[in-house]
Each structure stands twice: as structure tokens, then as C-alpha cells.
Amino acid sequence: MTAKRVPIVVAAAAALVVTATTASTATPARAAACGAGYVGLTFDDGPSGTTTRLLGALRQNGLRATMFNQGRNAAADPALVRAQVSAGMWVANHSYTHPHLTRLSQAQIDSEISRTQQAIASAGGGTPKLFRPPYGETNATVKSVASRYGLTEIIWNVDSQDWNGASTDAIVQSAARLTNGQIILMHDWPANTLAAIPRIAQGLASRGLCAGAISPQTGRAVAPS
Known part of the structure; x- marks a missing residue:
């Protein structure tokens, strides 16, 4: 009886070592x-009829993004x-009618x-802290009004040109x-x-980059809190 138990005990111990090793390396990895x-990663003009599929693709590929929503949508x-x-x-403000x-x-x-802030909050998206003016067009008045609502104006560094086909x-x-x-x-x-989306995710991963949040303080992408 005792002799038969030894291999089982050894195997169990070995399994514990493997499990412990895997667990200890998972976080650093x-x-x-x-x-x-x-x-x-930012997506303008939603929500729309394609939003559900977009969200599915982002989740399937482990990506998070900032959604600059139109208030009317x-x-x-x-x-x-x-x-x-x-x-x-993360849900952000992209004006009400995109003018x-x-x-x-x-x-x-x-x-x-203001109407967009209210529409998003009423819909359950929280109170936005980020604002992107339509077409990236801004001036001192636009910046001043956005600031009055506690919004940080966010433009972009790279234009995918997806809007242009x-x-x-x-x-x-x-x-x-x-x-x-x-x-x-x-x-x-x-x-x-x-x-x-899947290829963007693969490309970022291959370069050691992750999709992060946009900081209202700096206007730059940072690690999600």
C-alpha cells in the first residue's frame, strides 16, 4: 500500500511545483x-449600429479604447x-451634432x-473628462468652454485616415x-x-506596447488605473 502511494505523492508534489512556478512568473510576464x-486608441462618432461589433473585436483582442461619442448618438x-x-x-465628449x-x-x-456631457451621463457613461472637437478644429473659445466643464481637449498624434476610405x-x-x-x-x-483590430493588437504586442487610458492631466496615453 505504502509503495503504491509514493509515485502519486511525488507526482502531486511535482504538479504543485509547476503550478507555483507558473503563478510566480505570470505577473512579471x-x-x-x-x-x-x-x-x-480612440474611436470617434459613436455609438452607432457598428458599435457592438467594434466592442466585441476590441474585447476579443484584449484592447481598451476611448470612445469619443456624439451626444445625439x-x-x-x-x-x-x-x-x-x-x-x-472610456467614454468621452465629441460634441452633440459634430459641427x-x-x-x-x-x-x-x-x-x-454641455448637452453631450448630460447625454453621456444620463446614458450611464459617467461624466466625461476628455473632449475632442470635431475635425480637430479648435480655438481659444472652444478651449475655454471645454475647460469650463472640466474637460481636457484631446486631438491626436496619428490619423488613421479611416474616415477617408x-x-x-x-x-x-x-x-x-x-x-x-x-x-x-x-x-x-x-x-x-x-x-x-486583430492586426493592430498583434502589432502593438510585438512592439511591447499596450492600449492605455488617456490622462486628463497630460493628454497622453498612460497605464489604466
């Missing part, structure tokens, strides 16, 4: 994966805003920004130019952007 830093489909949050994304803000009066700019290959190549702290502009709706 994950930390090392982001050794080159963090980048900000958030108000029209609050469930999608909640889905963005549930998927681990050329620099052509508007201060009161009109205020309305665009860029191919999936071109979008992937744009993401390959990102370096630590930088932000890429993409959009919620293009099919080519959705198709690019």
Missing part, C-alpha cells in the same frame, strides 16, 4: 508585455453607451459641449507608427477599421 509603454441609444462602459472602454465649432458662437459651443492595411500601418504616450484617431463606423 504581463508587466513585461507593456515594457515599451502605452498608446491611446448617446441620447438616441443609451444602451450602447452602457455597453461601451461594460466592455471596459465646425470654430464657426459657432460661444453660446452655441457651450450648448454642443483608408484600407485595412493602411490603418494597421498607421497604428504601427504609434510610440509611447501617443494617440491614434479612428472611427466607430468604418468596416476596414473593424477588420484592422
Whole structure:
């Protein structure tokens, strides 16, 4: 009886050693994966009919992103805003109707920004801390109004050109130019952007970069808190 138990005990002990070794190396391995830093993936103009598929692709590939939502879209489909949050994304302000803000009066700019803050909050997206002006167009008045609502203006370092019909290959190549702290502009709706997600994830991982949050303090991509 005793002789028969020995191999079982030895095998169990060996298994414990393997398990302990695996557990002890898992955390450093994950930390090392982001050794080159963090980048900000951003998607403008949602939520929309393609948001659910976009969120699925991001989650399947272990990516988080900042969703710059239009207020009118958030108000029209609050469930999608909640889905963005549930998927681990950050929700931000992209104006209410996507106008050329620099052509508007201060009161009109205020309305665009304030209504979007309210629409996103009412939909369950929290109170945004980041703001991206449509078309990246800004001036002192736009910056002043955004600041009044506690918003940090975020433009981008790399434009994927997905809004301009860029191919999936071109979008992937744009993401390959990102370096630590930088932000890429993409959009919620293009099919080519959705198709690019797995390859963007692979490319970042191969370069030791991770998808991070955008800091309201610095406007740069950082490790999620």
C-alpha cells in the first residue's frame, strides 16, 4: 500500500511545483508585455449600429479604447453607451451634432459641449473628462468652454485616415507608427477599421506596447488605473 502511494505523492508534489512556478512568473510576464509603454486608441462618432461589433473585436483582442461619442448618438441609444462602459472602454465628449465649432458662437459651443456631457451621463457613461472637437478644429473659445466643464481637449498624434476610405492595411500601418504616450484617431463606423483590430493588437504586442487610458492631466496615453 505504502509503495503504491509514493509515485502519486511525488507526482502531486511535482504538479504543485509547476503550478507555483507558473503563478510566480505570470505577473512579471504581463508587466513585461507593456515594457515599451502605452498608446491611446480612440474611436470617434459613436455609438452607432457598428458599435457592438467594434466592442466585441476590441474585447476579443484584449484592447481598451476611448470612445469619443456624439451626444445625439448617446441620447438616441443609451444602451450602447452602457455597453461601451461594460466592455471596459472610456467614454468621452465629441460634441452633440459634430459641427465646425470654430464657426459657432460661444453660446452655441457651450450648448454642443454641455448637452453631450448630460447625454453621456444620463446614458450611464459617467461624466466625461476628455473632449475632442470635431475635425480637430479648435480655438481659444472652444478651449475655454471645454475647460469650463472640466474637460481636457484631446486631438491626436496619428490619423488613421479611416474616415477617408483608408484600407485595412493602411490603418494597421498607421497604428504601427504609434510610440509611447501617443494617440491614434479612428472611427466607430468604418468596416476596414473593424477588420484592422486583430492586426493592430498583434502589432502593438510585438512592439511591447499596450492600449492605455488617456490622462486628463497630460493628454497622453498612460497605464489604466
